[in-house]
Amino acid sequence: MKRIAVLGSTGSIGTSTLEVIAAHPQEMELTAITAHNSWEQLAEQTQQFHPRWAVLSNSQLESTVCRSRFAVETEVLFGDDQIERVASSEDVDVVICGIVGAAGLKGAWAAIEAGKTVGIANKETLVVAGPLIMDLAARNHATLLPVDSEHNAIFQALQAGKSQEVKQIILTASGGPFRGFSQSELKDVTPEKALAHPTWEMGPKITIDSATMMNKALEIIEAKWLFNLTSDQISVVVHPQSIVHSMVEFVDGSVIAQLSPPDMRLPIQYALTYPDRKKGLNTPMDWSRSFELTFEPPDLEAFPALQLGYEVAEQGGTCGAVLNAANEAAVERFLSGELRFCDIATSCQQVLESHQFDPNPSLEELFLLDDWARKEIKKWK
Numbered sequence: 517m518k519r520i521a522v523l524g525s526t527g528s529i530g531t532s533t534l535e536v537i538a539a540h541p542q543e544m545e546l547t548a549i550t551a552h553n554s555w556e557q558l559a560e561q562t563q564q565f566h567p568r569w570a571v572l573s574n575s576q577l578e579s580t581v582c583r584s585r586f587a588v589e590t591e592v593l594f595g596d597d598q599i600e601r602v603a604s605s606e607d608v609d610v611v612i613c614g615i616v617g618a619a620g621l622k623g624a625w626a627a628i629e630a631g632k633t634v635g636i637a638n639k640e641t642l643v644v645a646g647p648l649i650m651d652l653a654a655r656n657h658a659t660l661l662p663v664d665s666e667h668n669a670i671f672q673a674l675q676a677g678k679s680q681e682v683k684q685i686i687l688t689a690s691g692g693p694f695r696g697f698s699q700s701e702l703k704d705v706t707p708e709k710a711l712a713h714p715t716w717e718m719g720p721k722i723t724i725d726s727a728t729m730m731n732k733a734l735e736i737i738e739a740k741w742l743f744n745l746t747s748d749q750i751s752v753v754v755h756p757q758s759i760v761h762s763m764v765e766f767v768d769g770s771v772i773a774q775l776s777p778p779d780m781r782l783p784i785q786y787a788l789t790y791p792d793r794k795k796g797l798n799t800p801m802d803w804s805r806s807f808e809l810t811f812e813p814p815d816l817e818a819f820p821a822l823q824l825g826y827e828v829a830e831q832g833g834t835c836g837a838v839l840n841a842a843n844e845a846a847v848e849r850f851l852s853g854e855l856r857f858c859d860i861a862t863s864c865q866q867v868l869e870s871h872q873f874d875p876n877p878s879l880e881e882l883f884l885l886d887d888w889a890r891k892e893i894k895k896w897k
C-alpha cells in the first residue's frame with residue numbers, strides 16, 4: 517500500500533490526485549492533505565478519505581475553523597511548517613506537490629530531503645531552485661517524477677533511448693486562448709478572456725501563464741534542470757489540440773511522443789504507479805474517427821514571455837527565482853485589474869534585468885530575491 521501526501525489537495529492538481537487515489541483503494545492510501553485557506557473543502561476531503569493529517573498552512577484560520585467538520589480520526593494541523601512535517605513523515609511514501617507558486621518549494625524540499633518519491637506538479641520549485649533541488653534529490657536518493665503533462669510525456673519518451681542519445685526535446689504548447697492574436701490585439705484582453713483556456717481546466721495562476729505563454733517559459737526552465745539539458749536542446753511548438761504532450765528527438769532522427777486526451781489524471785497516475793502502469797480514469801484516444809493534429813511555430817513577438825524562458829534557462833543562477841516571483845506578482849496584479857496583459861512580460865523582463873545576478877545562489881539568497889522581485893512588481897507602473 518502506497519501512503520500518499522497531497523500538498524495542495526484542494527486545487528486542480530490536488531482534486532485530480534484524490535480522484536486517482538479513490539480509484540485505486542487496494543494500492544493507494546491518502547495519509548496527508550494540505551490547503552491554505554479552503555478549510556471547508558479540506559474538511560470534506562477528510563470525511564471521504566479519513567487521512568491521518570489535514571494541514572491548513574494559513575495559521576490565522578485556527579480560530580475560524582470548525583473542528584467538528586473534519587473526520588474524527590484526522591489530526592488538524594496549522595501553519596506552514598506542518599506541510600514540511602507531513603511531507604517528510606516516515607509514515608508517508610509518496611508526496612504529490614500540487615501547491616501553486618514558490619509557496620510550494622519548502623514542502624517539496626522537505627519531501628526530497630527525506631528521500632521520498634516526489635511527484636512534482638509545482639514547476640515553480642524547479643524554476644526557482646532547480647540546481648539545488650536536483651542536487652538535494654541526488655544526495656538523498658529521492659525519486660523525482662514529473663507530473664507537469666509535458667515533462668511527464670518527456671519522462672516517458674526518454675525511456676526509448678539513452679540520455680547521451682537525446683538530440684533535443686520538443687515541448688508542446690496549446691497556444692492558450694490568444695493563439696494567433698497580434699501584439700496590438702493583445703493590448704486590451706481582460707482577465708476573464710485570459711482565464712478561458714481552450715483545452716485544460718486548471719487553477720487561475722497557471723491559466724494566466726498559459727495565456728501569456730509564461731507557462732511554456734517556466735516549462736523550458738523546468739525541463740532544463742529536470743532532464744539535465746542545455747537550453748538549445750529545448751524547442752517549443754504550438755499544438756492547439758493538446759493531444760501530443762511533448763516529444764523527444766534522438767540523434768538518429770527518431771521522434772518519440774506521448775499522446776492522450778488532455779486530462780491530468782493520467783500523468784498524476786503514472787507518477788503514483790511508476791514504474792508500473794494501471795488502467796486509468798481518463799478517456800482513451802478514439803482511433804475510430806478522423807481527427808487532425810497540427811503544429812506551428814510560436815509567435816515570439818506577440819508572446820515575449822517565451823523568449824524570457826530561453827534567456828533564464830541559459831543564464832541560470834538567480835534568474836529563475838526572480839522571473840518566477842516577478843511573474844507571480846504580475847499575474848496577481850493583472851487578475852485584480854491593476855496591470856494590463858502585456859505588462860506581465862514587460863515588467864518581468866525589467867525586474868529580471870535590474871536584479872543583482874549571482875551564478876551560484878544559496879536557498880536563502882533565492883528567498884530574499886523572491887521577496888525583492890515581488891516588491892519591485894508591486895511598485896511597477
Ligand SMILES: NC(=O)C1=CN([C@@H]2O[C@H](COP(=O)(O)OP(=O)(O)OC[C@H]3O[C@@H](n4cnc5c(N)ncnc54)[C@H](OP(=O)(O)O)[C@@H]3O)[C@@H](O)[C@H]2O)C=CC1
Binds near residue numbers: 523525637639717
Ligand atoms: N492544474 C493543472 O492542470 C496543472 C498544474 N500544474 C502546476 O501545479 C501547481 C498547482 O496548480 P493548480 O492545481 O492549477 O493550482 P490551484 O490554484 O488550483 O491550487 C493551488 C493549491 O495550492 C494551495 N495553496 C495556494 N497558496 C498556498 C500557500 N501560500 N501555501 C500553501 N498552499 C497554498 C491551494 O490551497 P487553497 O485552496 O486553500 O487556496 C490549493 O490547494 C502549479 O505549480 C501549476 O503550475 C502543472 C501542470 C498542470
Ligand SMILES: CC(=O)[C@@H](O)[C@H](O)COP(=O)(O)O
Binds near residue numbers: 666
Ligand atoms: C496541463 C499542463 O501541463 C499545463 O502546463 C498545460 O500545458 C498548459 O497549457 P499550455 O500549453 O497552454 O501552457
Ligand SMILES: [Mn+2]
Binds near residue numbers: 665666735
Ligand atoms: Mn504543463
